[in-house]
Amino acid sequence: MSQAVSHGSHGHGHDDHGHHDQESLKVFGFWLFLITDVLLFGTVFATYIVLHHNTNGGPTPKELFEMPGVIWETFILLTSSFTSGLAVLQMHKGNKKGLIGWLIITVLLGLSFLTLEITEFVNMANEGATISTSAFLSSFFTLVGTHGLHVTVGSFWIIGVIIQLARHGITDVTKRKVTITSLYWHFLDVVWIFVLTIVYLWG
Amino acid sequence: MFGTFFITGDPLILGAQVSIGLVSLAAIFIVTYFKKWKWLWTEWITTVDHKKIGIMYILAAILMLFRGGVDALLIRTQLALPHLEFLHAGHYNAIFTTHGVIMILFMAMPFMFGLFNIAVPLQIGARDVAYPYLNSLSFWLFFIGAMLFNISFVIGGSPDAGWLAYPPLSELSGSPGIGQNFYIWGIQISGIGSLASGINFVATILKMRAPGMKLMRMPMFTWSVLASSLTIMFAFPILTVTMAMLFLDRFLGAHFFTLDGGGNPMMYVNLIWMWGHPEVYIVILPAFGIFSDIVSTFAKKKLFGYKSMVFALMSISILSFFTWLHHFFTMGSGADVNAFFAITTMVIAIPTGVKVFNWLFTLYKGRINFSQPMLWTIAFIPCFVIGGMTGVMLAVAPADFQFHNSYFLIAHFHQVLIGGVVFGYFAGMYYWWPKMFGFKLDEKIGKWAFWFWNIGFYVCFMPQYALGLMGMTRRFNNYDTDLGWLPLNIVSTVGAFIMGLGFLFQIWQIVYSLRNHKKEKTGDAWDGRSLEWSIPSPAPMYNFARLPQVSSQDEWWEEKERRAAGVPVEPAQPLEPIHMPKNSGIPFIASIFWFIFGFGLVWDWLWMAIPGFIGIVVTLFARSFSFDTDYYIPVDEVRRSEEAALKGAK
Numbered sequence A: 001m002s003q004a005v006s007h008g009s010h011g012h013g014h015d016d017h018g019h020h021d022q023e024s025l026k027v028f029g030f031w032l033f034l035i036t037d038v039l040l041f042g043t044v045f046a047t048y049i050v051l052h053h054n055t056n057g058g059p060t061p062k063e064l065f066e067m068p069g070v071i072w073e074t075f076i077l078l079t080s081s082f083t084s085g086l087a088v089l090q091m092h093k094g095n096k097k098g099l100i101g102w103l104i105i106t107v108l109l110g111l112s113f114l115t116l117e118i119t120e121f122v123n124m125a126n127e128g129a130t131i132s133t134s135a136f137l138s139s140f141f142t143l144v145g146t147h148g149l150h151v152t153v154g155s156f157w158i159i160g161v162i163i164q165l166a167r168h169g170i171t172d173v174t175k176r177k178v179t180i181t182s183l184y185w186h187f188l189d190v191v192w193i194f195v196l197t198i199v200y201l202w203g
Numbered sequence B: 001m002f003g004t005f006f007i008t009g010d011p012l013i014l015g016a017q018v019s020i021g022l023v024s025l026a027a028i029f030i031v032t033y034f035k036k037w038k039w040l041w042t043e044w045i046t047t048v049d050h051k052k053i054g055i056m057y058i059l060a061a062i063l064m065l066f067r068g069g070v071d072a073l074l075i076r077t078q079l080a081l082p083h084l085e086f087l088h089a090g091h092y093n094a095i096f097t098t099h100g101v102i103m104i105l106f107m108a109m110p111f112m113f114g115l116f117n118i119a120v121p122l123q124i125g126a127r128d129v130a131y132p133y134l135n136s137l138s139f140w141l142f143f144i145g146a147m148l149f150n151i152s153f154v155i156g157g158s159p160d161a162g163w164l165a166y167p168p169l170s171e172l173s174g175s176p177g178i179g180q181n182f183y184i185w186g187i188q189i190s191g192i193g194s195l196a197s198g199i200n201f202v203a204t205i206l207k208m209r210a211p212g213m214k215l216m217r218m219p220m221f222t223w224s225v226l227a228s229s230l231t232i233m234f235a236f237p238i239l240t241v242t243m244a245m246l247f248l249d250r251f252l253g254a255h256f257f258t259l260d261g262g263g264n265p266m267m268y269v270n271l272i273w274m275w276g277h278p279e280v281y282i283v284i285l286p287a288f289g290i291f292s293d294i295v296s297t298f299a300k301k302k303l304f305g306y307k308s309m310v311f312a313l314m315s316i317s318i319l320s321f322f323t324w325l326h327h328f329f330t331m332g333s334g335a336d337v338n339a340f341f342a343i344t345t346m347v348i349a350i351p352t353g354v355k356v357f358n359w360l361f362t363l364y365k366g367r368i369n370f371s372q373p374m375l376w377t378i379a380f381i382p383c384f385v386i387g388g389m390t391g392v393m394l395a396v397a398p399a400d401f402q403f404h405n406s407y408f409l410i411a412h413f414h415q416v417l418i419g420g421v422v423f424g425y426f427a428g429m430y431y432w433w434p435k436m437f438g439f440k441l442d443e444k445i446g447k448w449a450f451w452f453w454n455i456g457f458y459v460c461f462m463p464q465y466a467l468g469l470m471g472m473t474r475r476f477n478n479y480d481t482d483l484g485w486l487p488l489n490i491v492s493t494v495g496a497f498i499m500g501l502g503f504l505f506q507i508w509q510i511v512y513s514l515r516n517h518k519k520e521k522t523g524d525a526w527d528g529r530s531l532e533w534s535i536p537s538p539a540p541m542y543n544f545a546r547l548p549q550v551s552s553q554d555e556w557w558e559e560k561e562r563r564a565a566g567v568p569v570e571p572a573q574p575l576e577p578i579h580m581p582k583n584s585g586i587p588f589i590a591s592i593f594w595f596i597f598g599f600g601l602v603w604d605w606l607w608m609a610i611p612g613f614i615g616i617v618v619t620l621f622a623r624s625f626s627f628d629t630d631y632y633i634p635v636d637e638v639r640r641s642e643e644a645a646l647k648g649a650k
Helices: A002-008 A019-051 A067-093 A096-126 A135-168 A172-201 B011-033 B037-045 B050-079 B089-123 B132-151 B179-207 B220-252 B265-298 B306-322 B324-331 B335-363 B372-395 B397-403 B407-437 B443-469 B486-515 B555-565 B586-602 B606-624 B635-649
Strands: B578-581 B630-633
Touching: A019 A135, A019 A172, A019 B179, A019 B220, A019 B265, A067 A096, A067 A172, A096 A135, A096 A172, A135 A172, A135 B220, A135 B606, B011 B037, B037 B050, B050 B089, B050 B132, B050 B407, B050 B486, B089 B132, B089 B179, B089 B220, B089 B265, B089 B407, B132 B179, B132 B586, B179 B220, B179 B586, B220 B265, B220 B306, B265 B306, B265 B324, B265 B335, B265 B372, B265 B407, B306 B335, B324 B335, B324 B397, B335 B372, B335 B397, B372 B397, B372 B407, B372 B443, B407 B443, B443 B486, B586 B606
Parallel strands: none
Antiparallel strands: B578 B630
16 A cells, blocks of 8 residues: 555656556556455355355265365466466566467466366266355355366466467567466465465365 | 246336336437437447546436436335335335345446546546546446346346345245346446446556645545545455355355355355445445535635544545444344444444534635535535434444334435435535536526425435334335324325425426536636646546646645736646547447346346357457557647637636
């Protein structure tokens, strides 16, 4: 907050709202969006914490979770966060090829994470653990699914940014887009750490 | 399937269906007859100009005020006499549900966003909001959400589980019809728009201020918008999640809030009020800001206690998140929890009291001009104080076991919402009307409207306090004669119709003023104090030809003082080309897809929801891939437009 205020009090003393100013403004707006997203996840986490004992005679967390898969998912997502960081480093060096390459690897890792997660969900459903089995499972699928949905959005978004990079190269606008998507991606990583801790390790 | 599509068999609804059909046809005919389709598309539907978006918001809000008001009059008609058969029970439930939802979410919220849009960028010396495109998208999402909600009335049936739709009543077990789905998606879609607006205005106020406009130099309305927008950012995600979970319960058979399967209905009640209580402060804070600007303008004095006013706004914003449980003291949370929330609720009265005294001290010894905005402000102060006092009574947890869900509560929240929010937004509308259109609304008819609204208000709601203490509870559609509620109910109904008259006078006032008005040429209709009055009315597309240099609070007032004292004016900076966002049709098209998506999910028609969803995604990509989104207004054009404005002022 205080930081934001100090930013606001200077920075556009000129009549010209140049492009650069516009781009940093959009990044700021995205930070604000992330705050609201934290609130959104917080609400879903709270619901999970309230409801996760209510297994309604269905499977309990202990019976349900298979840790090897979850560890793999975690490993893949954390790596993808790292590769998206490498992509941003390449961008600051002005290396378009390196940037696009690392972004492609990031997306591929994201998609493999999703594949594992969907497989996990399908296996659960086959064992008779669906969203309508119990309050615990409703909140579990909603929490992990909300994160998964975010990863899906992020993957398609990064693909879009890759296409734009290929077309326009590294400009102020595409730089801002890469910055925002990588912020988003790191954020999802942090959320996943909470999912891992609260859902899987507690369970 | 289509047998239940249109609601049939109720003469009232049939009448509404016919009139809606006729009005729609009439509107299409008029636009076609005057060849205005292209104008509508290029000037309004695709606009990203905050001033036009603000006007559209306020138009929509007035439309929804009419709809919600009709609901209110139907309720009061049903309650005027014991055992009336005017509305049957099911219809009555739907009417009070839609009345609540429409008045809060589709009347107060757009009215508020409209005033945000009209005033905030002008008050801080900005050329637009931070994200003009997103602003347009917010409007269209709100509008389409409101339309989706309203269409339920003639297609498929209205929601009827109360305005906050507590489970298990709002679950499939209690509401097997599709009305509740309309509730979920109408609120969900417009809620996304509101959340985006909240982010937009926080960014606007923090990042777009003119040089020298320090936070503590901002007009109080801008401060109130910041407080309100921050509250939106923290509250609305909770609503999004809550609605999504209720939808999953109904759509996929999940068990969040069901009675079986381990679900917990109380979880919903907690979540909805964690959003709902901040929400009522979201709508009242901007009204406080409007009153603050108005009292200092019309008393010709600096606002008393500026710093304490800012502190009060911000503390109310924070405290609003710690009072939600006072909406269900009777649900058995235990004495400790109740005590905590009772105290937090009472604490809110302190900053509010600070504000009231600040307004009074601002007025003290001022040369007060009783124009319309000031009238509504004067009416607001005692009304809101009484409403606030009954609020503190309700905050007494043990006493609340008596008050809970009685007409005492109904009277309380209508007093703070009408006496605070509605009066506040009316005051704001009259205050900024000259800024929007370049003329003032007619004073004489306005006075009639004002007195009808005010007298009607007290006649309608004072009896309801008594009725509540006599044991009348909310959401009854009839009562027995021997309870002794008859006289007060008749009085209350009369009051409601008097307020309805007040509304009709306002419509007449607007129509009359459009045809007979004096052009307001200076741009400074009320001898104002803040920057929005320093430019022509209506403001040019780019607002400020040169960004103002701010050196004090009440900058425009100080500037006028300097000019009167003959302080030499600094030579003006040379004009520069002005960077502007281009209009875009994508927000409107996206909102159409949202409608298709929402409508499909309401009816459980995946064949409709999936194309709608794909359409939404396509519009997102279409926006992301368009790089040609801005242009520059050349210097010559700015100069021409400024000179024309100067000529007009002479």
